[in-house]
Amino acid sequence: MPKILIVGGGYAGFYTAWKLEKWLRRGEAEVTIVDPLPYMTYQPFLPEVAAGSIEPRHAVVAQRRHLKKTNVVTAKVTRIDHASKVATITPEVGEPWEFDYDVVVVTGGAVSRTFPIPGVAENAIGLKSIEEAVAIRDRVLHNFDKAAALPAGPERQRLLTFTVVGGGFAGIEVFAELRSFASALLEYYPQISFEETHFHLIEAMGRIMPEVSLPTSHWVIKHLAQRGAEVHLDTQLTSAVDGKIELSTGESFESDLIVWTAGVMANPGIVRTSDLPVEERGRIKTRADLRVGDDETIVADAWAAGDISAVPDLTGGGVGGYCVPNAQHAVRQGKLLAKNIVAVLRGEDPKQYIHKNLGAVAGLGIGQGVFQSKGLAIKGLLAWFAHRGYHGLAMPSWERKFRVFTGWWNNFWLGRDIVELAAVQTPRAGFEAFASRPKPPVVEAAAPAEPAKAEKPAKAAKEPVAAK
Known part of the structure; x- marks a missing residue:
């Protein structure tokens, strides 16, 4: 059975796995998703979470609850060697291990892009x-x-x-x-x-x-x-x-x-540790059909979507000719990516991603x-x-x-x-402040040695008094 590895559980990764569960036939492929977090974050809700309008747990989606046919691994992918089709998975606790796959889907998202401004x-x-x-x-x-x-x-x-x-x-x-x-x-x-x-x-x-x-x-x-x-x-x-x-x-x-x-930038922890082609802005080169590569070449069995990928915007509305990194594209790319993977597994041609921004x-x-x-x-x-x-x-x-x-x-x-x-950032502070601790063992001091008695000087013999 082909093994499909999805690297990243954000919008694109979650929707790819979710739709693969729907469209794959029983026994057609085995899907594994790896992400350091056990949930997908719906980022458009983050401003409302910050303002107290949405309960934080309601703005995330538990992967294990909704991906019931997918192997969910809470860890980091620290190396992708696509030439050998091997990925290195590093959990938070324990030793890294190598995972052999047949198809890799890179949807590692983006991180905040900063500049060297003091402070x-x-x-x-x-x-x-x-x-x-x-x-x-x-x-x-x-x-x-x-x-x-x-x-x-x-x-x-x-x-x-x-x-x-x-x-x-x-x-x-x-x-x-x-x-x-x-x-x-x-x-x-x-x-x-x-x-x-x-x-x-x-x-x-x-x-x-x-x-x-x-x-x-x-x-x-x-x-x-x-x-x-x-x-x-x-x-x-x-x-x-x-x-x-x-x-x-x-x-x-x-x-x-x-x-x-x-601003944001493609996740460097994934991009810089793989042998997949990268364009000048640090994103994985991706074709319009979401396969890794460009117009001239295709990297077989490698797919990418979301903020980590440079997907051509065929509508002409993207920045620099590429889809802008936002949730609107990532969700739709994830859905199409699942369809395209299933199509290729069945010997059919993948479709190109075309989405015109409606507003x-x-x-x-x-x-x-x-x-x-x-x-x-x-x-x-x-x-x-x-x-x-x-x-x-x-x-x-x-x-x-x-x-x-x-x-x-x-x-x-x-x-x-x-x-x-x-205070949830330091939940043990109150407990530690008042927790009883074992008293340090008392080291019994050695009994002081008795001081040596000074010898009394011998009495001098009385000399006989000379007769006058």
Whole structure:
């Protein structure tokens, strides 16, 4: 039976395995998926998770629950030797082992792309994982708790200043969601005024959200300004050492939370440890039919999809002629990839990936959103409903859809949960602080030796007194 190895359990990898389970006949192939995380993260929900609008566990999909016919391995693929069709799998605990496969599917996704700006690596946080979104939410709540107990001054201002770097869809959404979240928190913190909360978005280009029209992006900036959030265009971050933000415009301020959303890059842990061809931007060379290779060559039995691949955009709408790295493409590529693998196994020809972007939708906080489809732009409440409806229905499996919609319904009546669990990062701290510990063994001191008695000097013999 052919062995199919899927490297990466994100959108493309999860959907490839999910659809292979549906379309493969019994005994036609054996599918194994390897990913260091046991779940797929629905990344468009990360801004809402960061703002407390979605329960974190509802924004992820458990692989073992929904991939019932697939071998799920929670580990890293640290080497792909396609010439020998062998992959090295390294678990978190235990020794690495080699896995022989017949077909490899590389869907390892992307990671945050940063630049060597002083202080960013030490102080910023990305928005590519559910853990990062939860940490952002807890930091905002924790900062409000600390600031409420402080008098007005530099430290209080620093705690209530939040910065997002990057004006793409992810950056704008988390920026707007956090602004909405902070405004809602003021009801519970009467010690803090609206004017004390500061939000800065830094974008190196002259516009935000390139997926929408220029007038729509201008509306978003104006709308955010009305809500007390400042967007810095044509501005670069030059330093973030110790949380002090320094901009190319000369402006500087201190910020306790810095969220980095300025771009992604193909997962280097997979790309740099394989013998598959890579293009100049570090992505795996991929044909329009999702086989690895280019127009002239095909790497047999190797497929790729999602953010880690350079898939030609046959509609002509991609950046540089390739599909942009987003969930819209990754999900559809994963579905087609499964069909193409089955087709090739049965001696049929694979189909090319063609998807014309139908529009873009973004949430800007509770009750606010923006939708763009060609020349049609919808703003405000209706766009917000479109955003939630689209992404709620796009969430894989009815079980997950139900959890998301139920959470939104509960929040409508009960409001957002504002409990922060920052201490979960160090769950044993309280236990360790008061845990009884064995007393160190008492080393009995040796009995002191008795001091030697000094010998009394012998009495001198009395000399006879001489007779006078």
